[in-house]
Amino acid sequence: MLIFDAHLDLALNGVDWNRDLRQCVDDIRAQETTLEMTEKGRQNNVLSFPELQFSKVAVCLTTLLARQEQPINHAFGWTSPHACYAMAHAHLAYYRAMQADGYLKMLRTRSDLKFHFDAYQANPNTTPLGFILTMEGADPLLTPKTVFEFHEAGLRALGLTHYGTNRYGGGTRSEVGLSLDAIELLKYCDELNVTIDMTHLSDVSFWQVAKHFRGRVHASHQNARAICNWQRQFSDEQIRFVIDRDGVLGVSMDVIMLQDGFVRGVTKPVVTLERAVDQIDHVCQLSGSIRHVGIGTDLDGGYGFEQTPADLNRYRDLQSLVAIMQRRGFPQPDIHAFFNGNWMRFFNEALPE
C-alpha cells in the first residue's frame, strides 16, 4: 500500500544528527554503535531514503525545524531568531541537495502532486520521494513577513509553535495564547494558501487559531487524549473542529502519544500498532467515516525505536497496519483512504493550482 506520511523530520536527521540518509538503516545504526553514540535515539533509527523507498512512501511532508531556546547548552535549539532562520535555510539546502541527487522531489502545486503520485504508482522503485515543505514552529520567521520568502522557496504548510512558547505563541505543554505577530502571520498564510498545522498548539492558541484563521487546517502528527491523556493530544472537541473544517489528522507513531503514562527514557513501549488502529478508529467514531484520518508518523523525530510501538522496529513495519485494519473490519477502500487517499484529497485542494 502506498504511503503518504504527513510528518517527517528528514533534515533534522540529515543535518542536525549528521546521518547520511542515503545509507540503509542497518549501516546508520552500525556506525552509531561503533562510535558508541549513546544519546537518546542514537543507534535506534528506523528510517533512511532506501528504507522509505522499500516501505513505499510516495509522498511526505518534511520539516524545517529550528526551535529557539534560551539556554546555550540546551540539547535542541538555538538561542537567537537569526540562528533559527539560518538553520531553516540549512534544512532547505539539504532538501535541495537531495533533490539534485535524485532522492527527493519537491511538490509545490496540485499538478506536481498528481503527476508525482501517478509516476510513483507506475514506478515505485525508481521514483524519488515526493515532499511538501512544512515548518514545525515558526521560530525561523524573523518577522511575520518572512513567510513570503519561505513560501517562494516552496513552503506550503506551517505550524506556529513546537514545545513550549515561542515569539508567535504557546505550544505543547504551555497554556499561553497567540502573540499579535501570530495574528499577522495567519493573515499572510491565508493570502498565500499556506495550510496551518494545528499540531503543537497550546489549547488556548488552538482556539485562537480557530477563531482568526479562515484558511485550510490540518493536524500533521496528532493523536487523541481519549487514547493517551495529556496535553500533546487533542480533546474530542479539537478533533471535531479539524473534521468540521474538512481537515485531516495524521496518526503519530511516537509512543509518548499512544501509551498512557509513558515517560521518555524510562518506560519501555508496551503498546503495539493495535493502539495506532485504536486511534484511527477513534477519529472515525467522531466523524462517522474514515475521511479525516491519515498517517503522520513523526518517526525518527528526535527519538528511535526505544519510543515506537513494540512491533515497529523499522519504517517498513508500518505496512502491517494493513493486516490489522483488515482484521478489525476496515473495508479495503477505507484502508486505502487512510494510507494515502485522505491526504491526497486534502493537498489536492489545499495546494495552489
Ligand SMILES: [Zn+2]
Ligand atoms: Zn512534532
